[in-house]
Amino acid sequence: MTIDFTGKTVLITGGSRGIGKACALLFASLNANVIITYNTDQDTAERTLTELGHSGNHGLYQLNQSQPKNVERFFNKVLQHYPQIDVLVNNAGVYIEHKINEVTYEDWLQSWEDTIATNLNGVANLCFFASRHMIHNGEGKIINISSRGAFRGEPDHPAYAASKAGLNAMSQSLAVTLAPHEVSVHVIAPGFVETDMTSELLSSEAGEAIKKQSPYNRVATAEEVARLAAMYASPGMEFTTAGIIDLNGASYLRT
Template sequence: MQGKVAVVTGAGGGIGAACAAEFASRGVAVLLADIDGEAAQKRAAEIASTGAAAYGLQVDVQVEKDVEAMIAEAITRFGRLDILQNNAAATVASQQDDDLTVMDTDLWDLTMAVNLRGPMLGCKYAIPIMIDTGGGVIVNISSGSAVIGEPTRFAYGASKAGLNSMTRSVAARYGKQNIRCVAVMPGITLTDRAREALHGSPWLETMERHHATPRLGRLDDIAKFVAFVASDDAGFITGSVHAVDGGVLSAAPYAAYMREHGTQPF
């Protein structure tokens, strides 16, 4: 991946920041974009301190002019664009996304604007650049909420299902022009925010019980997989959605009971 250029949205922290750092460790120049410009610049400075090329930029992915300027900035600074990682998500909104019958429609619209319109705008402006320079890879960070029914996060799940669909459509339309597009669905990943929210909570034990692996996800689990699918080693992978989730989506809802009791529940 040496010499390639990546743009990562939502890179001020969590999965986005970890992926940006992983790209940089492999010789990729990275533009880190986030609605929190200071956070993006701080993360970029940390990466740059290792000798890698990195730049932080304030970007609201809902705003078309912001996204257009983000792609243009990557070209101005680094001369090309090989990888776009659509990672930014309306995480604060998802915490209020609880009951469809009383949902404020503005919450629905905000979730769709960030989680689905944002990646669409990224693709709109990145794909022509990638085609002109011989191809590229788009990695959309989705969620298991896209493929299962949850009793909450109605807008979030719908937005991520739409993102999975857009992933397949982009791959189908632009694949012959050497554009690959994949989606990644992380499982419960212990970001700083997740650790803080789960500390002392009974949810932590519940989540651990329902994963097939002995532990929950780490940031490098996601970052290393994203780096792989964005690399030439994954050149035959496109239009697909990948669960990197410790097997939580692969198991029946009663799997934890059967593991713990060694028998069927009936």
């Protein structure tokens, strides 16, 4: 099976590093036009854009998706330069520690507000504009990056777990609504993933314990998540819509 995205445009939020960067590099290597967003680190984003090469019509945009008006302005701007968005990969998110027995009430409220605004509301708004565009075009793929935390919980990051559980439910609801329009919605739920942001933790004693959660004695690579995203985005995978695929190396099992 050969996957080729020639002529297709893929939008990846949080595409400058980690899972998003791995997705961007893979889709670009498969001949897609790749659009990546970043929130604050423009230098890193520009380096990633350079790594995508010059063979496609790649683009870079700043986006703080926690603000609804930002999402609307972003889509209007992107669609001035790209006639069609074929795939949306919702990868951007925040992971804020807020232990209920340690933080103040003010910090507790702020952590919930910031997390839900980005991880759930922001993704919902991106799905709104992308799906309206895809319905008009008669096809499209939305791939949402969730987490095993949606199922097992995140004791030190409860808002993150709640946001990802909400993301799962929203994705399945949208899948039902959008299927008659040939737009499919897919969810990937990784466990720990080795990225530049987790490398220090994973190289520590605590990291060794995290790796041992899987019988493979390791965590996922960002490239493994990217390959699954590319598979979902390819033709012929539409009937997997509403599915939530675990990618955690059997570190957490559910039925």
